[in-house]
Amino acid sequence: MAMTNEEILEVFRQTEGVLKGHFLLTSGRHSDTYMQCAKLFVDPQKSEMLCRELAGILKEFKADVVVSPAVGGIIMGYEVARQLKVKNFFAERVDGKMTLRRGFALEKGSKVIVVEDVVTTGGSVKEVIQLVKDAGCEVVAAASIVDRSNGKVDFSVPFKALLSMEVISYEADECPICKQGVPIYKPGSRNLK
Numbered sequence: 001m002a003m004t005n006e007e008i009l010e011v012f013r014q015t016e017g018v019l020k021g022h023f024l025l026t027s028g029r030h031s032d033t034y035m036q037c038a039k040l041f042v043d044p045q046k047s048e049m050l051c052r053e054l055a056g057i058l059k060e061f062k063a064d065v066v067v068s069p070a071v072g073g074i075i076m077g078y079e080v081a082r083q084l085k086v087k088n089f090f091a092e093r094v095d096g097k098m099t100l101r102r103g104f105a106l107e108k109g110s111k112v113i114v115v116e117d118v119v120t121t122g123g124s125v126k127e128v129i130q131l132v133k134d135a136g137c138e139v140v141a142a143a144s145i146v147d148r149s150n151g152k153v154d155f156s157v158p159f160k161a162l163l164s165m166e167v168i169s170y171e172a173d174e175c176p177i178c179k180q181g182v183p184i185y186k187p188g189s190r191n192l193k
């Protein structure tokens, strides 16, 4: 039985993965909500449960490899690949450009699923998709645990997310939370305190 959106959201709440406050998103917009997938991965049982759910959806694509952008996608990439019984690579930035290092080499013609924990604008996923194509491989799907674009992001390949949600965000100069004088917090791997 597939989990419902509400059941998945409840798992997030249990892991304190839904933050409320004043956040600067990667896109530069401000929001009162932030989905912190890193908090989900603190609990391996819950991570396994959600990644199993996602892997079940991704089985039909018959991929050979899962590739994820570092840092956010690494843990779930591993777990989704483990569930699908396929290989798992992660891409990382070298001088700002997504690259496969550490001896990770995609075999030409491989079928690849690109996974990321949270998608908002999908920038990193798009870069990894390009990297995979440049390696002569086929991207059969993209996937994430959370789709904050609520289905608006377009990767030109099938995109599957466990939890689709519309998170309200504002242009910085129109942000009502700024107007209340609430200090802003930038979550994410680089500035995580």
Ligand SMILES: [Zn+2]
Binding pocket: 022, 030, 031, 172, 175, 176, 177, 178, 179, 184
């Ligand atoms: Zn603001």
